[in-house]
Amino acid sequence: MKLKSWLRLLLLTVDSNAAQFNQVPLTFPDDWNLNTLPSPNATGHLVFDTISSLLQHWPNTRYHYVECWILTLVTTRPLRVLYFDGSSATKMPDGPMDTQDLLAWGAVLPERATVEWEYERLNRMCDTLGFDAMQLNFEVMLCNFTDGVQIQTFLRLEDEPRFPHHGYAFIHSSTWHDHHPGETRIHLDLTYAISLYDIALAPSLVSSRYGQARRDHRVLGIDERDMAAVLARVQAIPSHSSHCSGSGIDWRTLFQGLRDRYATRLEVLRSVLVEDNSVQRAFVLIQTLLGPYRLHSAVVPPPSGSDTAFAVPVFRLCATAHTLFANSESVQATLTASEHLLLTAARETNREICRTLVGMWAEGVRYPASLSGSRLTGKWRSEVDRLMDWLGWSVWMKCRPACAADESCYLPGGPFSMEEWNCPVPRCVRLFEPYSGID
Structure with missing residues (x-):
């Protein structure tokens, strides 16, 4: 929010x-x-x-x-x-x-x-x-x-x-x-x-x-x-309660599952790519991220040249694995208009995460020799930065370094820090004596 x-x-x-x-x-x-x-x-x-x-x-x-x-x-x-x-x-x-x-x-x-x-x-x-x-x-x-x-x-x-x-x-x-x-x-x-x-x-x-x-x-x-x-x-919201409306899909769990899967590892991937000549380490992490979707048939025999067609099945599987069940007629028939919106949101978000990661993975598979140099470091770092900025998840906004036990990570904003209303940067504040200022 x-x-x-x-x-x-x-x-x-x-x-x-x-x-x-x-x-x-x-x-x-x-x-x-x-x-x-x-x-x-x-x-x-x-x-x-x-x-x-x-x-x-x-x-x-x-x-x-x-x-x-x-x-x-x-x-x-x-x-x-x-x-x-x-x-x-x-x-x-x-x-x-x-x-x-x-x-x-x-x-x-x-x-x-x-x-x-x-x-x-x-x-x-x-x-x-x-x-x-x-x-x-x-x-x-x-x-x-x-x-x-x-x-x-x-x-x-x-x-x-x-x-x-x-x-x-x-x-x-x-x-x-x-x-x-x-x-x-x-x-x-x-x-x-x-x-x-x-x-x-x-x-x-x-x-x-x-x-x-x-x-x-x-x-x-x-x-x-x-x-x-x-x-x-x-x-048009019904005025009487019922437990039978909609598809019964637990949307918050579905969304949180996707965030749990990618939030920490994308953050680690970005931190790895800050280092020079870190593409080999980054590639290993990307392979781990895509482990459930890296089909054996996609890389056997090994691909050659610049064609990325071999990676399409991996991309498709990664992007649809968590929502494919909703394609069935029985589920589609029960979705409310709001649930159609939520399903589209999950699919669009998952798709772009997978497109970015599979694109980097395919590049590493096609050109393994480049993993030992620095040519891809800046390119991959830019891609991960772009993806994380696009997602904008607040879990990545935190106090660095972490706060002490008697401190809290405070995000300034209304109504106490109005001068930072539009550009809040989290910072540690003491919530016990001796207090530190929050203004």
Whole structure:
């Protein structure tokens, strides 16, 4: 979810019933040319990273007070909660409130990104959308305190210890959910996820994103037709819970499985290629990464010349191994429109990872003598850098060197470090005495 990821996704914590959206045919390019880069307008990798980052504080901070009483509530039934990812609770005019404005007023109104408009915005969404609550980042705002919840405790506490900055208490608790699996007490129903990176849903936003850094993407500029389509999708969410909607695919596990497979080893591969004459070591790592897909038939007999046709079966197997099951008619018939989007996101992301790795592997197989020199070092390093920048996974944004035991890796951003709102760089801060500054 990253600094401006409020643009990307509305997620609904609702177990929905049998109502279905119109099905959208899923197409996947049958082009296995290792030199074909992703389209500059592709958004599958952005949807993939959004889903992978849900309910985790760190990636949602990256892409954008005390009165000593504590009220504890428990739910008496499942609540329908409309969840906005990113830094959606931060009152800033340059994006965090865009999607909420769209649903509340049918337009993006940056001048209303203030505390004064918060309750009117909430009331309008509650009245028109029919949900029990709105969740902005990790802040839950109930529409009704007497429906679906009951008070467990309402207590006056001692004054908290005085931190040098009121943000320290927040940082202490937010670090519990910085990374995967994030907040596990909330269960998201991804069969009705809505993303404004969905080109079929909001095509008017494609041109406004072109050439912009990811953290500058926002909803401002969406046309009336697309606004109406987004609102219609939200309003079409079924109001009664059911456990029978959609395909039953565990999308978060599928996405996390792909990230687990590649995140650490891509990082290691990049670090290896920083060294001079490191191509041989890098090639061994690439062979390990592609081990489950390196078909015996692809390299026997050994290939010669510049033809990469021998690598196409490896590329295809690598790119489809985790999603091939979804090609069956029985699965296709159960996918919701949202699940079609998620499947496309998984496929596009996996495809580009495999295209990059198989391309380097094929080069090493064809020209083994080049592995002992330095000719490929810079080329492969550029390819890995390009891939990791394209993926943009927040797991690679960390404090270097690692923080000490009494420190926390802190990612500056709203509302405590507004001067670093658009360019946060993680750093170690002491969360226990003697404290270090977070401003």
